[in-house]
Amino acid sequence: MNEPRLINDCFLHDQERLRHHEAVAILRANLSTVVGTETINSSDALGRVLAQDIIAPHAVPLHRNAAVDGYAFAHVDLVRQRLPISNKIAAGDTAIAPLKAGTAVRIFTGAPMPNGADSVAMQEDCTTDVDFVTLPLGLKSGANCRLAGEDLEKGDVAVEKGTRLRPVHAAALASVGAAQVAVYKKLRVTLLSSGNELRTPGDQKGELITGEVWDTNAAMLRGLLAALPVELVHQSIIQDNEAVVRNALELASTKCDLIITTGGASRGQEDHMLSCLDALGKRHLWQLAIKPGRPMMFGQIQKVEGSDCLYLGLPGNPVAAFVCFLLYGREMVLRLAGANPQPIAAFMVPANFEITSKKPDRREFLRGVLTTNETGELAVERFPRDGSGLISSLTQSHGLIEIDEETTSLNRGTPVRFLPYSSFD
Numbered sequence: 001m002n003e004p005r006l007i008n009d010c011f012l013h014d015q016e017r018l019r020h021h022e023a024v025a026i027l028r029a030n031l032s033t034v035v036g037t038e039t040i041n042s043s044d045a046l047g048r049v050l051a052q053d054i055i056a057p058h059a060v061p062l063h064r065n066a067a068v069d070g071y072a073f074a075h076v077d078l079v080r081q082r083l084p085i086s087n088k089i090a091a092g093d094t095a096i097a098p099l100k101a102g103t104a105v106r107i108f109t110g111a112p113m114p115n116g117a118d119s120v121a122m123q124e125d126c127t128t129d130v131d132f133v134t135l136p137l138g139l140k141s142g143a144n145c146r147l148a149g150e151d152l153e154k155g156d157v158a159v160e161k162g163t164r165l166r167p168v169h170a171a172a173l174a175s176v177g178a179a180q181v182a183v184y185k186k187l188r189v190t191l192l193s194s195g196n197e198l199r200t201p202g203d204q205k206g207e208l209i210t211g212e213v214w215d216t217n218a219a220m221l222r223g224l225l226a227a228l229p230v231e232l233v234h235q236s237i238i239q240d241n242e243a244v245v246r247n248a249l250e251l252a253s254t255k256c257d258l259i260i261t262t263g264g265a266s267r268g269q270e271d272h273m274l275s276c277l278d279a280l281g282k283r284h285l286w287q288l289a290i291k292p293g294r295p296m297m298f299g300q301i302q303k304v305e306g307s308d309c310l311y312l313g314l315p316g317n318p319v320a321a322f323v324c325f326l327l328y329g330r331e332m333v334l335r336l337a338g339a340n341p342q343p344i345a346a347f348m349v350p351a352n353f354e355i356t357s358k359k360p361d362r363r364e365f366l367r368g369v370l371t372t373n374e375t376g377e378l379a380v381e382r383f384p385r386d387g388s389g390l391i392s393s394l395t396q397s398h399g400l401i402e403i404d405e406e407t408t409s410l411n412r413g414t415p416v417r418f419l420p421y422s423s424f425d
């Protein structure tokens with residue numbers, strides 16, 4: 001792989017623009033945790049990023065226990081098949097007498113196994129008469145007995161530092177009794193929508209008039225950020241005016257860790273993000289060989305005091321803003337917020353469409369609709385229209401189809417990389 005290049009010029013052709021993998025490499029090279037830590041109750045920690053390894057202070061489970069309701073016994077006694085029932089043990093019993101040799105005990109799921117017993121027969125497989133149980137033949141030694149520490153040994157890492165805590169991690173924390181955890185503080189983000197045409201739904205200016213559009217990007221990005229460990233410190237619309245943009249970026253940089261803008265990212269006369277970023281700090285990338293999302297930019301804004309504020313400039317077209325956020329913005333947020341992002345789950349799905357002439361040298365992310373083909377197998381359609389402003393193309397599709405730079409044509413039935421939107425949760 002070639003070294004990633006930094007792009008300092010505009011009006012590039014696809015073969016001169018940064019490729020997707022180069023952009024990802026530049027992002028990763030320039031991002032590390034910028035937030036501090038705090039200790040909170042585990043019950044409030046869902047969605048937060050763990051700032052410490054959580055170590056099991058005891059084995060999980062703590063004691064050997066029955067996996068089924070039935071009868072516990074010593075496997076060596078199975079030669080006799082019919083055993084007297086000497087005791088009863090339920091989940092929650094704590095003072096457990098050892099098994100009397102040559103007997104079985106009535107036991108219930110989760111109850112501690114008595115010393116001397118190593119196997120449990122399911123009650124459905126047993127017959128009883130008064131104080132005796134007849135056990136089934138053929139049970140293996142250790143059957144239906146869950147071992148102490150079979151989930152975690154004492155000292156094992158129950159949940160790793162950098163994990164974004166989901167319900168399964170809440171369960172893992174509870175399984176080792178972790179009532180409080182050190183987490184990273186939320187990443188402070190400012191969201192700015194650039195454009196004279198933009199209006200906020202619900203503002204007091206009445207109906208939309210020709211020339212105006214509702215600010216859809218802010219609503220979409222607020223939603224995407226809500227799923228991440230983020231505190232939205234400020235959100236507003238800013239006018240397409242160089243001084244306004246510059247002041248807004250400068251002010252925001254003093255109050256947050258990351259500024260995300262949409263719009264004004266290309267090189268029209270009304271597009272000021274690039275010049276303002278260059279004036280206020282450092283640009284790491286601009287102009288990608290991808291579609292949609294070509295004019296995305298990433299950099300950092302210098303502060304008078306403290307570390308630089310990171311900056312992500314998304315294109316104004318809503319689909320481009322969405323795709324760029326999924327591909328780059330989300331990972332940026334996670335890395336800055338201390339998380340160790342997991343690879344995106346992608347699946348190879350047969351294409352239910354063909355491509356006759358795609359431009360070489362750029363990676364395309366098509367909107368994909370899952371369907372079944374003529375033989376009833378899962379396949380993916382391409383959303384019939386490509387427009388970068390079509391919100392309906394996002395609500396009616398299930399994920400992105402990734403077509404790499406080298407591909408210029410594709411036959412129906414060829415497996416393509418499909419990235420479900422849910423993989424970006």
Ligand SMILES: Nc1nc2c(c(=O)[nH]1)N[C@H]1C(S)=C(S)[C@@H](COP(=O)(O)OP(=O)(O)OC[C@H]3O[C@@H](n4cnc5c(N)ncnc54)[C@H](O)[C@@H]3O)O[C@H]1N2
Nearest residue numbers: 193214215216217218263264265266271294315316317320
């Ligand atoms: N001559 C060229 N024109 C364009 C180029 C180019 O290379 N040369 N690139 C095109 C591509 S690709 C994209 S993407 C857009 C992105 O440009 P900007 O980031 O400068 O975006 P704007 O011009 O401000 O807006 C584009 C489009 O999106 C609408 N928009 C903007 N913000 C919002 C919002 N918050 N909510 C809803 N819709 C929004 C805006 O009204 C425009 O229609 O440039 C192409 N042009």
Ligand code: MOO
Nearest residue numbers: 292293294320388
């Ligand atoms: O490629 Mo732009 O980023 O959608 O129109």
